Amino acid sequence: MKENGHVFLIGFMGAGKSTIGRLLADRLRKDFIDVDALIVQKENKSISDIFSEHGEAFFREKEAAYLKKISGGSIIATGGGILYFSETLEWMKQNGTIVYLQAPFSILYERIFQDSNRPLAMTKSEASLKELYSKRHDVYSSAADLIVPTDCRVEESVDLIIERLQKD
Numbered sequence: 001m002k003e004n005g006h007v008f009l010i011g012f013m014g015a016g017k018s019t020i021g022r023l024l025a026d027r028l029r030k031d032f033i034d035v036d037a038l039i040v041q042k043e044n045k046s047i048s049d050i051f052s053e054h055g056e057a058f059f060r061e062k063e064a065a066y067l068k069k070i071s072g073g074s075i076i077a078t079g080g081g082i083l084y085f086s087e088t089l090e091w092m093k094q095n096g097t098i099v100y101l102q103a104p105f106s107i108l109y110e111r112i113f114q115d116s117n118r119p120l121a122m123t124k125s126e127a128s129l130k131e132l133y134s135k136r137h138d139v140y141s142s143a144a145d146l147i148v149p150t151d152c153r154v155e156e157s158v159d160l161i162i163e164r165l166q167k168d
């Protein structure tokens with residue numbers, strides 16, 4: 001783990017970034033920030049309302065801007081689309097360790113489908129979500145310092161991240 005650096009959890013919707021982030025922060029005694037929740041709080045609107053009122057590009061700009069304001073050494077659950085801007089990835093590489101939470105599409109689909117808090121999952125068909133998953137899988141994999149499976153018990157994923165961060 002980089003000294004004073006953040007731990008960025010990346011991965012597709014339902015991969016467990018929010019769930020794992022909270023537990024990881026407790027175990028490592030660090031602050032936990034969920035970028036999705038931060039945007040909702042700062043903009044005082046739900047993610048779905050931001051998407052429908054201002055569009056996806058507006059959401060992505062806010063996401064990148066709020067991410068960069070988080071103070072050092074936090075555990076950060078990013079949004080699934082955080083790598084939308086390549087410049088954000090460069091910033092993340094310089095400011096912490098990037099952990100890709102990975103699970104097969106079929107498992108993630110079961111976790112996210114019909115969840116009204118995830119506008120992309122609500123508006124896209126299973127086939128187009130699968131296509132998005134495949135594209136993102138390549139981007140997340142090449143961005144990651146560590147890849148950790150989340151198609152297991154939550155505690156196993158958390159233990160694995162801690163073990164690998166200590167070696168990193």
Ligand SMILES: Nc1ncnc2c1ncn2[C@@H]1O[C@H](COP(=O)(O)OP(=O)(O)OP(=O)(O)O)[C@@H](O)[C@H]1O
Pocket residue numbers: 011012013014015016017018019020036077078079080111118149150151152153154155157
């Ligand atoms: N090993 C695991 N790690 C993480 N989450 C798991 C695991 N096994 C089951 N889950 C479940 O999967 C769901 C993951 O949802 P969560 O909201 O944490 O995902 P997310 O990556 O933050 O999604 P989003 O990008 O939409 O915010 C939770 O309901 C959690 O309990």
Ligand SMILES: O=C(O)C1=C[C@@H](O)[C@@H](O)[C@H](O)C1
Pocket residue numbers: 012013036047078079080081082117118119120
């Ligand atoms: O995968 C995505 O593009 C998104 C995931 C969510 O975490 C939110 O950031 C938003 O719904 C977009």
Ligand SMILES: [Mg+2]
Pocket residue numbers: 017018019034036077
């Ligand atoms: Mg989340």
